[in-house]
Amino acid sequence: MPLSKYISIAQISWQNGFVYRLNFVMWRVxxxxxxxTLYFLWAAVTSNTNQIYSYSQKQLLTYILLSSFVxxxxxxxxxxxxxxxxxxxxxxxxxxxxxxxxFYWLARDFSDKTLNIFFSIIEIAAIIFLLKPPFLLQTHPLxxxxxxxxxxxxxxxxxxxxxxISMTTFWYYQHNGWAQRFLIFTLVNTLGGGLFPLDxxxxxxxxxxxxxxxxxxxxxxxxxxxxxxxxxxxxxxxSMQLFWIGVCLALARFLWxxxxxxxxxxxx
Amino acid sequence: xxxxxxxxLTKHFKVHQKEPGLxxxxxxxxSRKYHTVKAVNDIxxxxxxxxxxxxxxxxxxxxxxxxxxxxxxLYPTSGQVKVLGFTPWDRKxxxxxxxxxxxxxxxxxxxxxxxxxxxxxxxxxxxxxPKQYKxxxxxxxxxxxxxxxxxxxxxKLSLGQRMKCELIAALxxxxxxxxxxxxxxxxxxxMQKTMRDFIKDYNRExxxxxxxxxxxxDDVKELCKRVIIIDQGRILFxxxxxxxxxxxARNKIVELVLSKPVAETKLRQFGDLREYEFPxxxxxxxxxxxxxKASKLLKKFPVADLNILEPPIEAIxxxxxxxxxxxx
Numbered sequence: 001m002p003l004s005k006y007i008s009i010a011q012i013s014w015q016n017g018f019v020y021r022l023n024f025v026m027w028r029v030x031x032x033x034x035x036x037t038l039y040f041l042w043a044a045v046t047s048n049t050n051q052i053y054s055y056s057q058k059q060l061l062t063y064i065l066l067s068s069f070v071x072x073x074x075x076x077x078x079x080x081x082x083x084x085x086x087x088x089x090x091x092x093x094x095x096x097x098x099x100x101x102x103f104y105w106l107a108r109d110f111s112d113k114t115l116n117i118f119f120s121i122i123e124i125a126a127i128i129f130l131l132k133p134p135f136l137l138q139t140h141p142l143x144x145x146x147x148x149x150x151x152x153x154x155x156x157x158x159x160x161x162x163x164x165i166s167m168t169t170f171w172y173y174q175h176n177g178w179a180q181r182f183l184i185f186t187l188v189n190t191l192g193g194g195l196f197p198l199d200x201x202x203x204x205x206x207x208x209x210x211x212x213x214x215x216x217x218x219x220x221x222x223x224x225x226x227x228x229x230x231x232x233x234x235x236x237x238x239s240m241q242l243f244w245i246g247v248c249l250a251l252a253r254f255l256w257x258x259x260x261x262x263x264x265x266x267x268x
Numbered sequence: 269x270x271x272x273x274x275x276x277l278t279k280h281f282k283v284h285q286k287e288p289g290l291x292x293x294x295x296x297x298x299s300r301k302y303h304t305v306k307a308v309n310d311i312x313x314x315x316x317x318x319x320x321x322x323x324x325x326x327x328x329x330x331x332x333x334x335x336x337x338x339x340x341x342l343y344p345t346s347g348q349v350k351v352l353g354f355t356p357w358d359r360k361x362x363x364x365x366x367x368x369x370x371x372x373x374x375x376x377x378x379x380x381x382x383x384x385x386x387x388x389x390x391x392x393x394x395x396x397x398p399k400q401y402k403x404x405x406x407x408x409x410x411x412x413x414x415x416x417x418x419x420x421x422x423x424k425l426s427l428g429q430r431m432k433c434e435l436i437a438a439l440x441x442x443x444x445x446x447x448x449x450x451x452x453x454x455x456x457x458x459m460q461k462t463m464r465d466f467i468k469d470y471n472r473e474x475x476x477x478x479x480x481x482x483x484x485x486d487d488v489k490e491l492c493k494r495v496i497i498i499d500q501g502r503i504l505f506x507x508x509x510x511x512x513x514x515x516x517a518r519n520k521i522v523e524l525v526l527s528k529p530v531a532e533t534k535l536r537q538f539g540d541l542r543e544y545e546f547p548x549x550x551x552x553x554x555x556x557x558x559x560x561k562a563s564k565l566l567k568k569f570p571v572a573d574l575n576i577l578e579p580p581i582e583a584i585x586x587x588x589x590x591x592x593x594x595x596x
Binding site for chain 2: 005007015020090093095096097099260265
C-alpha cells in the first residue's frame with residue numbers, strides 16, 4: 001500500500017478545507033461557545049465548595065477545558081460525508097479507483113484533525129490567558145504518555161465507529177443524514193463524558209456507561225490526564241479501547257462488504 | 269484479443285413503490301411494496317481489443333447498469349463478465365489501473381479546487397510515473413485546448429470546459445478500456461464535435477477499447493462501426509451500424525424532381541407520399557419494390573431527376589424503440 005496516495009489525499013483535503021474558511025470558523029466558534037458554557041456552569045457550581053463528588057474545583061475545570069481539546073482530536077471527522085456519497089452515488093467515483101476507501105477517509109480525517117487541533121490549542125490558550133481558571137498542568141511524563149496513547153486509540157475508535165454509522169446508509173437511505181448524526185453526536189458526547197465526568201453518575205449508571213465504547217472517547221483519556229486511575233483501571237481502560245476497536249473494525253468490514261452488494265450505484 | 273466478454277449478464281433491482289401523496293408516504297412508513305426491475309436481462313456480447321462500440325437505447329434501457337457492472341460498481345444478479353481477464357466486481361487494483369469510466373452527469377473533479385489538483389491526486393492514486401504523467405497531461409491539454417483553465421476552480425468552469433477536464437482526469441493513467449456514458453450530454457454542437465474527434469483520436473492512438481453510450485446518433489454514426497442496441501434490458505441488435513438499416517428498414521425513399529406538376533392523388537398510388545411541393549416529392553415505398561416503382565414513375569410522369577435513398581438511421585432506431593418494428 002503506497003503511502004504517497006494517502007498523503008496526497010490528505011493534502012487535497014486540506015486545501016479543500018481552506019476553501020470553506022467561514023464554515024470552519026463557524027464550527028470553531030460553536031465549539032468555543034460550548035466549552036465556555038460548560039466552563040461557567042461548573043465554575044458556578046463549584047464556586048462555594050472546593051470539592052464536588054470526588055473532584056476538586058481545579059480538577060473539574062481542567063476536565064472541562066482539556067476535554068474540549070480532546071474533542072477536537074477525537075471527534076473532528078470528515079468521514080460523516082461518506083454517507084452523503086453513498087446516498088448520492090458519488091461513491092462510484094471512488095469505487096473504480098485503485099485505493100482503499102477506508103484509508104481514504106482516514107487520510108481526510110487526519111487533515112481535518114490537524115486543522116482542528118491547531119485552532120483548539122489557540123482557543124484554549126486564549127481562554128486560560130483571559131479567564132485565568134485554576135488549571136492543572138500535568139507534568140508527569142508517564143501520565144502524559146498514557147494520556148497521549150489513550151487519545152490516539154480514542155480517535156481510532158471514533159473513526160471506525162463513525163464509519164459504521166455511515167455504512168448504515170446502504171440500507172437506510174438518507175439524503176445527508178443530519179438528523180441521525182445530531183442524535184448520535186449528542187449521545188456520544190454525553191455518554192463520552194463531554195458534559196460531566198461519568199463517575200458523577202449514580203454507581204449503577206456509571207458502571208453501564210463504562211461498559212459502552214463511548215466512555216473511551218473522552219472520559220478515559222481525561223481520567224488518565226488527571227491521574228485518577230489505579231494501574232488495574234488503566235489496564236482495563238486500554239483493554240476496553242482495544243476490544244471496541246476490534247469489534248468495530250470487524251463490524252465495519254462486514255457492513256462494507258455486505259453494503260456493496262446492495263449498493264445501487266444510483267445517481268444517474 | 270478479446271478485451272471484454274459478457275455472458276448472460278442479469279441485474280435486477282428491488283424497487284420500493286410509494287403510493288402518491290401524503291397518505292401514501294405515511295402508509296409506506298409501515299408497509300412497503302416492492303417490485304423487481306429487470307434492468308439488465310440476460311445479455312451477452314464480446315468486444316475485441318481496440319474496438320469502439322456504440323451502446324444505444326432509450327432512457328432506462330439498461331445501458332448505464334451494464335457499464336456499472338463492467339466497472340465493478342454493481343454485483344450482477346447472475347452471469348459472467350471478464351474485462352481484460354478480470355472480474356470487475358473483485359475491484360483488483362491491477363484492473364482498476366487499466367480502465368476508466370466517465371459519466372457525463374457525475375464528476376470526479378474536486379468542485380472547489382482547480383482541475384489540476386485532481387490531476388495531481390490521480391497521478392498519485394494511479395501511481396503514474398512522473399514523466400509519463402507529464403507527457404500524457406501535455407498531450408491531453410493540447411488536444412482539448414484547456415491550458416488556460418487548469419488553474420481555475422472547477423465550479424467556475426462552463427459545462428464544456430468541465431467535461432474536457434473530466435476526460436483528462438479519467439485518461440491520465442492511459443486506460444486500455446474506457447467506458448464513456450453520455451460524454452457529450454448537454455454540450456453544444458461545436459463542443460460535441462470536439463469531443464467526438466478527441467475520442468476517435470484517442471481510440472486510434474492508444475488502440476484502446478471503448479464503449480460509448482449516447483443519445484445523440486451523430487456520436488454513434490461518426491465514431492462506431494459496431495453498435496449494440498439495447499432496450500428493456502435486452503439486446504435487440506449487435507452488429508454493424510449499416511446492418512441496422514438492412515435488418516430493420518422496411519422502406520426506401522424515392523425522391524423525385526418533376527418537370528411538370530402532377531396531381532397529388534396520382535403520386536399517392538405509388539406509396540406513402542411524405543412530402544410534395546412542386547417540383548419536389550418524397551415517397552416512401554416498400555424496400556423490395558423500390559426499383560420497380562422508380563422505373564414506373566419514370567415512365568409515367570415527367571421526371572427531371574430521381575433518387576432512391578435509405579431512410580435516416582435515427583428514424584429507424586426510433587421506430588425500433590417505439591416498437592413499431594419487429595425483427596425481420
